[in-house]
Amino acid sequence: MARTSLPARERSLLPTDEPLSLLTRTGEPVADPVLDMPGDDVLLELHRKMVVGRRFDTQATALTRQGRLAVYPSSRGQEACEVGAVLALREQDWLFPTYRDSVALVTRGVPAGETLTLLQGGWHLGYDPYEHRVGPQCTPLATNTLHAVGLAQAASLKGEDTVALVLVGDGATSEGDTHEALNFAGVWKAPVVFLVQNNGYAISVPMSKQNAAPSLAHKGVGYGVPSVLVDGNDPAAVYAVVRDAVRTAADGGGPTLIEALTYRVEAHTNADDATRYRDADEVAAWLDRDPVDRIEAYLTSKGLLDDARRAAVTAEAEAFAASVRDVMNTDVEVDPAELFAHVYAEPTRQLQEQAAMLAEELA
Numbered sequence: 203m204a205r206t207s208l209p210a211r212e213r214s215l216l217p218t219d220e221p222l223s224l225l226t227r228t229g230e231p232v233a234d235p236v237l238d239m240p241g242d243d244v245l246l247e248l249h250r251k252m253v254v255g256r257r258f259d260t261q262a263t264a265l266t267r268q269g270r271l272a273v274y275p276s277s278r279g280q281e282a283c284e285v286g287a288v289l290a291l292r293e294q295d296w297l298f299p300t301y302r303d304s305v306a307l308v309t310r311g312v313p314a315g316e317t318l319t320l321l322q323g324g325w326h327l328g329y330d331p332y333e334h335r336v337g338p339q340c341t342p343l344a345t346n347t348l349h350a351v352g353l354a355q356a357a358s359l360k361g362e363d364t365v366a367l368v369l370v371g372d373g374a375t376s377e378g379d380t381h382e383a384l385n386f387a388g389v390w391k392a393p394v395v396f397l398v399q400n401n402g403y404a405i406s407v408p409m410s411k412q413n414a415a416p417s418l419a420h421k422g423v424g425y426g427v428p429s430v431l432v433d434g435n436d437p438a439a440v441y442a443v444v445r446d447a448v449r450t451a452a453d454g455g456g457p458t459l460i461e462a463l464t465y466r467v468e469a470h471t472n473a474d475d476a477t478r479y480r481d482a483d484e485v486a487a488w489l490d491r492d493p494v495d496r497i498e499a500y501l502t503s504k505g506l507l508d509d510a511r512r513a514a515v516t517a518e519a520e521a522f523a524a525s526v527r528d529v530m531n532t533d534v535e536v537d538p539a540e541l542f543a544h545v546y547a548e549p550t551r552q553l554q555e556q557a558a559m560l561a562e563e564l565a
């Protein structure tokens with residue numbers, strides 16, 4: 203059905219045909235009729251946090267090779283989403299990330315060592331969710347969508363000014379949880395923002411094998427949730443659409459579904475061989491759309507980023523990577539019996555039996 207022949211209400215929920223963008227791939231500004239270019243201070247902060255985030259990402263990948271991290275899902279290439287979305291949150295808002303979103307956590311201020319505890323296998327969760335207003339990094343796909351809607355609705359019932367931002371991948375939108383979460387977010391007009399980082403693949407499964415809709419953002423219409431399609435490699439645009447969606451939610455306007463078109467440059471995790479399901483030309487084409495290069499080009503052409511500032515940001519990123527190495531190179535004392543703690547308030551008989559078996563094996 204042609205867009206123009208749809209009833210006005212449905213049309214208003216649909217995304218634009220082309221992804222929204224504020225910067226071309228070579229960093230020239232694009233005038234958008236709806237989105238405002240973020241201010242210079244925000245753009246400089248986006249750049250700083252993206253450079254630091256990328257360095258953190260390469261450091262974490264290196265730690266897997268040194269046996270210091272069990273597994274690491276890189277978000278290289280997705281920094282515009284990881285950083286743009288988090289900087290658009292207010293202090294009182296909550297973030298619900300996945301395993302891929304360590305850079306988002308670090309951007310939110312969770313200490314790197316605490317962020318990486320889960321992936322190191324040191325402890326169930328290395329940080330206090332309440333301290334940073336960051337839910338546990340979830341590894342079961344899409345469970346965080348339900349947590350986000352639940353928290354957002356509870357906050358709304360309590361009269362609190364809190365918005366929940368949930369990050370998911372394209373693959374997670376095929377899970378029932380995402381549909382249940384979108385449905386009730388729409389019914390309740392819960393203050394929640396769904397950001398789908400569509401990086402093209404669910405491990406080796408390409409988008410074409412799991413989605414028949416024109417875009418993932420089109421799915422919002424069925425739930426009465428307005429949807430936005432954005433260039434996910436454009437940090438200015440991602441920041442602007444998430445900030446607008448957070449404002450709408452905070453003002454009582456309900457949820458927004460945002461699909462950000464991006465690409466995972468590295469393999470799914472260090473345990474995956476991406477050359478088995480995608481070719482080098484495809485990766486090269488996306489490297490050409492690099493989000494860090496894009497904002498650097500814009501800031502440099504505007505005279506906001508000079509060699510001195512670039513060097514200072516690089517030095518900050520290097521110092522941060524060194525601090526991550528220091529934390530991760532320190533051996534942690536882990537008591538295997540703690541694996542069973544905090545699973546249930548009252549441990550079940552099965553858990554008690556398993557704990558006893560483990561204790562016997564280790565004795």
Ligand SMILES: Cc1ncc(C[n+]2csc(CCOP(=O)(O)OP(=O)(O)O)c2C)c(N)n1
Pocket residue numbers: 302341342343370371372373374375377401403404405466470
């Ligand atoms: C409920 C559930 N089913 C299956 C898996 C196995 N699994 C782990 S990652 C993944 C693909 C996820 O792809 P996507 O949501 O696009 O996120 P990305 O890894 O690309 O960021 C799958 C199927 C899982 N973790 N949880």
